[in-house]
Amino acid sequence: MTTYAGVPTGADHRLSMDELAAVIARDIPAGSFVNLGIGQPTKIADHLPADSGVVLHTENGMLNMGPKAEGDAIDPDLTNAGKVPVTELPGAAYFHHADSFAMMRGGHLDVCVLGAYQVAFNGDLANWHTGRPDDIPAVGGAMDLAIGAKDVYVMMTLFTRTGEPKLVPRCAYPLTGLGCVSRVYTDHAVFDVGPGGVRIRETYGVGARELTERLGLTPS
Amino acid sequence: MSRAEIVDSADAAVAGIEDGSTVLVGGFGLAGMPFDLIDALIRQGAKDLTIVSNNAGNGDVGLAALLAAGRVRKVLCSFPRQADSWVFDDLYRAGKIELEVVPQGNLAERMRAAGAGIGAFYCPTAVGTPLAEGKEVREIDGRTYLLEYPIKGDYALIAAHAADTLGNLVYRKTARNFGPVMATAATTTIVQVDKVVEPGTLDPEAVVTPSIYVDRVVQVTARQYTVQGAR
Numbered sequence: 308m309t310t311y312a313g314v315p316t317g318a319d320h321r322l323s324m325d326e327l328a329a330v331i332a333r334d335i336p337a338g339s340f341v342n343l344g345i346g347q348p349t350k351i352a353d354h355l356p357a358d359s360g361v362v363l364h365t366e367n368g369m370l371n372m373g374p375k376a377e378g379d380a381i382d383p384d385l386t387n388a389g390k391v392p393v394t395e396l397p398g399a400a401y402f403h404h405a406d407s408f409a410m411m412r413g414g415h416l417d418v419c420v421l422g423a424y425q426v427a428f429n430g431d432l433a434n435w436h437t438g439r440p441d442d443i444p445a446v447g448g449a450m451d452l453a454i455g456a457k458d459v460y461v462m463m464t465l466f467t468r469t470g471e472p473k474l475v476p477r478c479a480y481p482l483t484g485l486g487c488v489s490r491v492y493t494d495h496a497v498f499d500v501g502p503g504g505v506r507i508r509e510t511y512g513v514g515a516r517e518l519t520e521r522l523g524l525t526p527s
Numbered sequence: 528m529s530r531a532e533i534v535d536s537a538d539a540a541v542a543g544i545e546d547g548s549t550v551l552v553g554g555f556g557l558a559g560m561p562f563d564l565i566d567a568l569i570r571q572g573a574k575d576l577t578i579v580s581n582n583a584g585n586g587d588v589g590l591a592a593l594l595a596a597g598r599v600r601k602v603l604c605s606f607p608r609q610a611d612s613w614v615f616d617d618l619y620r621a622g623k624i625e626l627e628v629v630p631q632g633n634l635a636e637r638m639r640a641a642g643a644g645i646g647a648f649y650c651p652t653a654v655g656t657p658l659a660e661g662k663e664v665r666e667i668d669g670r671t672y673l674l675e676y677p678i679k680g681d682y683a684l685i686a687a688h689a690a691d692t693l694g695n696l697v698y699r700k701t702a703r704n705f706g707p708v709m710a711t712a713a714t715t716t717i718v719q720v721d722k723v724v725e726p727g728t729l730d731p732e733a734v735v736t737p738s739i740y741v742d743r744v745v746q747v748t749a750r751q752y753t754v755q756g757a758r
Contacts, residue, residue, distance in 0.1 A: 366631065367558070385700040386556065386558050390557075390558075390609075403706065405708045408631065408636060411632065436657070443616060443620075443626070445609075446605055446628055449630075451630050481656065481657045482656045485654060485655035
């Protein structure tokens with residue numbers, strides 16, 4: 308089932324990753340405990356309003372992580388999950404790895420935002436391994452986050468460099484988690500995914516009908 | 528011996544580590560990496576080691592140097608491939624090292640189980656993925672879980688901020704990472720610290736690793752390696 312009638316157009320152009328980060332920051336409920344993984348999603352932190360009350364979790368063992376550290380503030384003992392030096396905010400807390408992952412698995416984390424190679428219409432996620440024989444597999448905390456956070460959002464480009472959709476009927480890459488993604492934020496549109504199928508929430512510089520055709524969604 | 532021993536050098540701290548040992552190595556990237564203990568282990572010469580650590584070495588120091596010295600047979604880790612993991616990458620592609628990829632939370636929890644006397648546990652992580660292969664599957668209250676077994680070390684090499692002479696440990700910021708869990712999961716836990724203090728100096732409310740888990744402690748000069756694994 309796909310719906311596109313009345314889908315709001317959020318912008319007249321394809322979003323940059325920074326613009327997309329701002330869209331995701333807008334949608335994160337105030338006061339949430341949030342994990343932003345590594346890479347692109349960490350940009351979302353720069354767009355959270357100061358009064359959002361969002362507490363950032365980093366899986367290497369910290370709550371209320373602050374912005375990236377610069378200059379003299381760089382402390383080798385204080386990094387995020389991407390090993391980038393960061394700072395601590397008032398009210399920060401440190402804990403060991405088993406506790407950090409119990410926070411996810413135990414259902415205490417509200418939202419995590421991950422990158423992806425592919426997401427399936429039913430919410431299956433593939434983001435850890437291309438499956439190529441010469442590729443060294445590296446999973447990190449992706450599988451734990453995928454099954455742990457109450458809401459798993461994906462942030463990615465909608466198409467590969469060669470124009471293949473990354474929102475697909477069924478993932479071709481090795482899976483990270485089954486049916487775990489609830490929302491997919493892309494440069495062209497935002498989608499809800501899951502057992503009920505795909506719903507386009509918002510589009511950027513492209514019509515919902517055209518997207519439906521390019522992705523092979525079933526029009527409602 | 529049950530009481531922790533304060534030793535004079537990193538070399539004395541790693542004395543007796545046998546060939547073929549399973550060694551838990553603390554650190555997340557370079558934060559919390561026990562550099563001095565690893566360098567001493569390279570000098571000590573133990574080989575055919577199985578290393579359990581979050582990463583498989585960054586740059587040319589610490590764990591990467593141990594790998595480069597050809598002492599490691601197998602690595603269990605969650606995230607080997609990084610921008611600066613060239614030592615591991617070359618060994619792996621040349622077929623000179625075995626790799627078992629373990630999701631990060633399972634790595635921690637399997638060591639926690641080992642330290643807590645848990646025989647195995649059911650965990651929802653990795654259900655339906657290639658990492659579920661060969662694992663017992665069980666449905667509990669409508670959710671699917673995999674049976675995960677403990678990871679026990681012969682030795683743990685970890686870094687903490689300070690110890691008292693009994694072996695109680697406190698850590699610093701995110702350098703804590705795997706230290707407290709690994710300390711519980713090894714037969715012999717060896718710790719390098721920036722300072723050793725007298726009992727009564729550490730706030731008992733703030734002790735993270737109680738001395739019962741600690742076997743050997745050595746004070747080292749803090750090294751401020753810049754983080755370089757960013758990706």
